[in-house]
Amino acid sequence: MARGRYLGRIPLRTLPPELAERYLLEWHPRRLALEPGSFPQLSSPAIFGNELPLEVEIGAGTGEFALSLAEADPAANYLALELSNRSAHWAAWLAAEAGLPNLKVLRADFKLVGPLLPAAGWRRAYLHFPDPQHKPADAKRIIFNQGFLDAMARALQPGGELSVVSDAPAFFLQMLELAEGDGRFAKAHPERYLEGFEPEVKSRFQQIWERKGRTPRQFVLTRL
Numbered sequence: 001m002a003r004g005r006y007l008g009r010i011p012l013r014t015l016p017p018e019l020a021e022r023y024l025l026e027w028h029p030r031r032l033a034l035e036p037g038s039f040p041q042l043s044s045p046a047i048f049g050n051e052l053p054l055e056v057e058i059g060a061g062t063g064e065f066a067l068s069l070a071e072a073d074p075a076a077n078y079l080a081l082e083l084s085n086r087s088a089h090w091a092a093w094l095a096a097e098a099g100l101p102n103l104k105v106l107r108a109d110f111k112l113v114g115p116l117l118p119a120a121g122w123r124r125a126y127l128h129f130p131d132p133q134h135k136p137a138d139a140k141r142i143i144f145n146q147g148f149l150d151a152m153a154r155a156l157q158p159g160g161e162l163s164v165v166s167d168a169p170a171f172f173l174q175m176l177e178l179a180e181g182d183g184r185f186a187k188a189h190p191e192r193y194l195e196g197f198e199p200e201v202k203s204r205f206q207q208i209w210e211r212k213g214r215t216p217r218q219f220v221l222t223r224l
């Protein structure tokens with residue numbers, strides 16, 4: 001599946017350099033792979049220059065959800081991490097238009113930022129509507145696997161949370177089953193999972209799929 005296929009064609013909105021400098025970090029995959037130590041840690045002090053709690057959306061798409069979180073909570077920092085150039089630039093435009101000091105977009109491959117994850121440095125992580133696997137060749141792109149849980153176990157502070165949402169039922173159950181077998185996390189809710197997902201602001205992707213009649217499901221894990 002093409003990356004970001006379900007998001008439709010995202011127009012390229014290139015940020016002027018003075019705004020890009022403030023709202024958009026672009027980390028090249030080759031350099032990330034070869035010289036991870038030349039990049040800052042994904043922590044509040046290193047990215048935002050302060051000690052506010054950090055929340056990260058992984059695969060943030062065009063950034064509507066991360067923007068809504070940052071607007072609602074100025075006492076925390078929000079990092080929208082996104083692989084696609086067009087989506088990351090769109091999200092950075094939203095951040096620049098809102099002019100928030102607590103939101104930045106990082107264009108990077110999450111699979112390459114492992115060495116930059118701070119120990120117990122994140123308050124919350126969101127993996128919402130990750131691209132599912134449709135064919136064997138997609139497997140290498142799947143974000144939620146054992147390595148992802150290891151990364152979350154490292155980055156989340158004790159009591160920190162990981163929210164996972166998907167509209168693809170079989171894929172959702174695969175992720176849920178993997179999470180349920182990991183003793184480093186507990187569910188943050190008594191239900192096995194939550195039916196529906198009703199944030200203050202729904203992302204472009206969520207709106208598209210809900211219009212087609214798909215109901216998202218969510219589970220939230222707490223780092224023990």
Ligand SMILES: C[S@@+](CC[C@H](N)C(=O)[O-])C[C@H]1O[C@@H](n2cnc3c(N)ncnc32)[C@H](O)[C@@H]1O
Pocket residue numbers: 003004006007058059060061062065081082083084087108109110111127128129130131141143203204205206
């Ligand atoms: C279906 S979209 C969901 C976007 C957003 N989370 C939402 O709720 O609307 C999945 C996003 O994950 C991004 N993505 C896929 N693999 C990624 C990776 N390895 N690192 C960062 N982003 C990734 C895609 O580019 C795409 O924008």
